[in-house]
Amino acid sequence: MARPRKPLLSRERIVDTARALVDAEGLAAVSTRRLAAELGVSGPSLYNHFRTKDQILEAVADSVSAQVDLSMFDAADPRDWRTALHDWAVSYRAALTLHPNIVPVLARGPGRRPAGLRLADAVFGAMVAAGWPPAQATSIGALMRYFIMGSALGSFAGGFVDDETAYDPADYPHLGQAHLLAERQDLIDARAFETGLHALLDGLAAQYEHMAGGEGPGRPAGDASTPAEASPGHP
Template sequence: MARPAQPLLNRDLIRDTALAIIDRHGLVGLTMRRLAEKLGVQAASLYTHYPTKEDVLDAVANLLVAQVDTSGFEHGWREGLRTWGRSYLGALAAHPNAVPLIASGTGRRDTFLAMANAVHGGLTGAGWPPRVATTISGAVKYLVIGAASTPFASGFADDVQVYLDRYPHLTQAHRLRSDAERIDQESFELGLSCLIRGLEPGPG
């Protein structure tokens, strides 16, 4: 029997192809028609697996958040926040066009709820009051989303003439773009460390 000319359509294939489109064209570039064309099928075939485009987006969001590591809370709330924050940023940095999708909120997304449950449980289990644990979680999320969606160093022009004469404190700003990845990573680490230090000595 001859092999099919293309992989059999399934939920994972549709989800992964949707993510590839988002990576290349952004969220606005994902349509059910484009997704179907990429898969070599009719758009109607997609609805058997995902009734709406929003369902596809939820699947993509769940895939990305499933990569976030919350196991650090087994070693205390400080290590939990470090591990969570770093892995959360890593998952989003690999797919920057999907950041607005993740930032849109938890809703009914399974992996989002599992992540929130693990983080909240790790913090309250360490002694933080539930309300404080919620605000700590929010603070880390804001730090992660900000770092993933608005890189700092790469936003500066690499033309020294932009800064000379008018901006005397920025005469080296043209060098930032060439080392943007390291600077942005160190900036995130500084923010995360300051957040954790600001919570010392801890609950109780």
Template sequence: MATRSGGATDQRSPLSRPRVLQTALGYIDAHGLEALSMHKLGAELGVKGMSLYNHVSNKDDLLDGVVEVLWTEVESAVTGAVTTAAGWHDGVRSFARALRAIVRRHPNAAPLIISHRVMPEPALRIIQAQIIAAVADSSPEGPAYDLLRTITSYALGSALAEAHWGLGETGCASAVSDLLRPGIPGDLVGVAEIFCGRGDPDAQFELGLDLMLRGLAAPRDPSARPVRNTVPGPG
């Protein structure tokens, strides 16, 4: 007889923080983030909800732990990837692709990486390995950190947008006309057909990686001043 994950069959396994977190991730995958509660998670594990507090402090701690599980999956994906001096850029690409893949694999849980402000050890180990490889390749540490921040935002942001918009293999929608209001000028319909209708998310993602890595390798004008964002003050 089939049993659900974390159900009665698993009661023989001792309850532990890793098991609680992994089951929480599975529940979010299946039912969505909003559906998760300590009571429901306890039922999924075959225990009273209060038993979970022996392993997590509260729901925020539970969700922080789910973020750690997600980053652990990313770390597993990039372990063994080339991060030596000769292949540092390949390691960066592997990291970006792994981040994108985690959003695709866990679209309900992945937004937690952004909404929960926590940097778990797996994330820091990935970054540390990339920085070590960059420095070994004679790349300045500061720009390497800048690149990794940008890559992280780019990979997560683009993948979350794809998940939210439901992008397929090509295009923004099955029919671009579904995205347009009635009466839109014909020339703008043509723009939409090219901009959205012919889009390839995978190719677009790789193009972004290429542009960022080329930008890091390009010589910098020492006289150029950094661009700062300015926000007008009151009055």
């Protein structure tokens, strides 16, 4: 008896193809017609798996979230909360660097996306387990998300042209070497991310020590958070 034919379509195949399109050409390149052509199927067959293009993009976003390492938040992992946040942030940025065009979808928050929700749950749970009050754990998750997403939305170094005549020293006396930034984009952006990440974590560590010393709940000055706000954020 002949083997049954492998189905032409699956959710995984659709998502993989859509992610490749987003990576190569951006969000605007994704349409059901374009995807059907790339997959070699009729357009209506996509609706057996996804009702709308937005659902496909949500699935692509979640497939990127699923690439982020969460092992540092396991109860058995020996890393302290600061090291865990650092390693997670590095992993998260690495995933976004590979798929920068999907960041605007990810930036909306996890919604109902399973991998995105697991990510938010892991960060919030780990911070509470480390002794942070729930309201502060929410703020930490939001802060980390702002920082990581922002770092992936664009490149500071890539924003300068590589023409040494573009920046007249009469107008920009401190940009004499700016034309060299673009060719060193990856190094400069990675170094800037680490600089900001360490500064951010230093600030959180100072708050944590303040909290542990019994000098208050560890909230920044002027924070009017209440227990009613102590729900998980969406890193």
